Amino acid sequence: MRKDITSKEYFLKLLNEKNITLSKEDLEQSYLSYRNFRRNYSEIMNDDYSKFEPRQRMFDISDE
Amino acid sequence: MMITVNSNQGKGCLISVMSNEIFYKSINELNKLYINKELSVIEARDLFLNHIKKNNKKINAYLDVYDKDSKLDARKADEIIKNESSNKLTGVFVGLKDLVDIKDRITSAGSKILDNNYAKKNSKITDDFKNSNSVILGKTNLVEFAFGTLGINSSTPTCRNPWDKDRVPGGSSSGSAAAVSAGLCTIAIGTDTGGSVRMPASLCGITGFKPSYGVVSRRGVLDLSWSMDHVGPMTRSAEDCLEVMKIISGFDVNDKYSFNTKSNFFEKKKVVRENIKIAIPRNYFFDDIDNEIKESILDAAIKFDELGYQVEEIEIPFVEEGRKINVGVLLPEALSIHENYLKQSNKYTKTVINRLLGGLGVSSEEYLAASRKMSKFNYEMTKVMNNYDILLTPTVPVKTPLIKDSESPNTIEANSMGKFTGVFNLTGQPSISVPAGLTKDKMPIGLMLSGKLMDDRKVLDIAIDWQNETDFHLEKPSL
Numbered sequence: 368m369r370k371d372i373t374s375k376e377y378f379l380k381l382l383n384e385k386n387i388t389l390s391k392e393d394l395e396q397s398y399l400s401y402r403n404f405r406r407n408y409s410e411i412m413n414d415d416y417s418k419f420e421p422r423q424r425m426f427d428i429s430d431e
Numbered sequence: 432m433m434i435t436v437n438s439n440q441g442k443g444c445l446i447s448v449m450s451n452e453i454f455y456k457s458i459n460e461l462n463k464l465y466i467n468k469e470l471s472v473i474e475a476r477d478l479f480l481n482h483i484k485k486n487n488k489k490i491n492a493y494l495d496v497y498d499k500d501s502k503l504d505a506r507k508a509d510e511i512i513k514n515e516s517s518n519k520l521t522g523v524f525v526g527l528k529d530l531v532d533i534k535d536r537i538t539s540a541g542s543k544i545l546d547n548n549y550a551k552k553n554s555k556i557t558d559d560f561k562n563s564n565s566v567i568l569g570k571t572n573l574v575e576f577a578f579g580t581l582g583i584n585s586s587t588p589t590c591r592n593p594w595d596k597d598r599v600p601g602g603s604s605s606g607s608a609a610a611v612s613a614g615l616c617t618i619a620i621g622t623d624t625g626g627s628v629r630m631p632a633s634l635c636g637i638t639g640f641k642p643s644y645g646v647v648s649r650r651g652v653l654d655l656s657w658s659m660d661h662v663g664p665m666t667r668s669a670e671d672c673l674e675v676m677k678i679i680s681g682f683d684v685n686d687k688y689s690f691n692t693k694s695n696f697f698e699k700k701k702v703v704r705e706n707i708k709i710a711i712p713r714n715y716f717f718d719d720i721d722n723e724i725k726e727s728i729l730d731a732a733i734k735f736d737e738l739g740y741q742v743e744e745i746e747i748p749f750v751e752e753g754r755k756i757n758v759g760v761l762l763p764e765a766l767s768i769h770e771n772y773l774k775q776s777n778k779y780t781k782t783v784i785n786r787l788l789g790g791l792g793v794s795s796e797e798y799l800a801a802s803r804k805m806s807k808f809n810y811e812m813t814k815v816m817n818n819y820d821i822l823l824t825p826t827v828p829v830k831t832p833l834i835k836d837s838e839s840p841n842t843i844e845a846n847s848m849g850k851f852t853g854v855f856n857l858t859g860q861p862s863i864s865v866p867a868g869l870t871k872d873k874m875p876i877g878l879m880l881s882g883k884l885m886d887d888r889k890v891l892d893i894a895i896d897w898q899n900e901t902d903f904h905l906e907k908p909s910l
Contacts, residue, residue: 404759411797418807419803
């Protein structure tokens, strides 16, 4: 519960920094999106991708 | 039904064509009519314009229709055909998603923020169509800034699905799909960052092709996410997609992401069905999916097997990671592109601003982690595709929702619609959605065929083969 409140306060701070004011309904919807994306990134950060450079699509796997 | 057309070339003439047929002619069929002098481009253009005037208000497929310019284009195309210097796209009718620049025309991106945004230059693909003397009929509707899966846009207003006008057309290239489906153009152009060509193609019962990343230049097309943006054709058939690709593909020195394809990239190679390996990934792509969609796609797999293709069921354990990587890369890139627009946050539609703001506060470490994980995902997919030519999957997991149930950015349908298509924006693989049947309530079902990176021609050839053996793509909505 405490973590949720902190997270929402941080989100409000990010909105304030951009001078964005939202209606109560929009705030709830965008905060819901924000929470989903936060969960998304915490899962991404937990993986091991150390052998890879960003955004590569082509690989030569002929020797593997 | 006989139609009288008053040509502006100074002679009225009577054309004996079925009114509905002309709007659904393929590129090759239109070419034959022109070359055999059974129909002029200006006559066909008048028919299309009347059809648009009559039907666009029912589905909101076009945001802007170019009455004068299309007349000039059509007259020029007739001259070119008369001089026997035409190509396949001469006199063919095109709708461009309103992210694509046409010089001195507004590119609105479906947003009030850009309602006065006149383009200074043509996009590369606009030039391709103009150099081919195609007839650009207008700009098509879209989700605001192409940021949404269902096709909802309260600014423009929302485009409607021609198969059931109470239902969404899919997004973000909603108007392009609806226009082709309703016969309001022969070719439409869409963009695809997480499935925005293929999802609306599936929901509107047409064919939509996302080429390999970098094969079509994005110069002059507004970005959503530079790592995953693609431009692709939306047409009635895969054969027509191929004809468009022959013209709009190719290296563009002014697009840093453009790929230098060989000149024979779209050269015909014979499809030997027995030599083609099709994999059906049974995990992820068939989890939490509507039953009618699942049955249609598995029926399609059986049909491919009966046709002689090698069909095999596989598991791709890592694929479920794709969705979060897709979003993890897209959101920070989209926010970066929107940095200046956010000063006018009150002008955004609710569905877009509420999703976009969810990406606030992403750190550089998080963005780079998502970008590196994207590479790891692509490496794993390269290993899978080393053994197969095609992945056969549904295009979308859910049935087409009603517009009235789709206003929130966080509905189940909005969140799951791009679950399958987005995988191939990460990898950049060529991927096509083709019609594969209708649900019991007569809404189209899409089948997705995705090939090896840079194996675009093979994907198109297999889709053409599918459409030679089936007639799902010939179904039309009644307007």
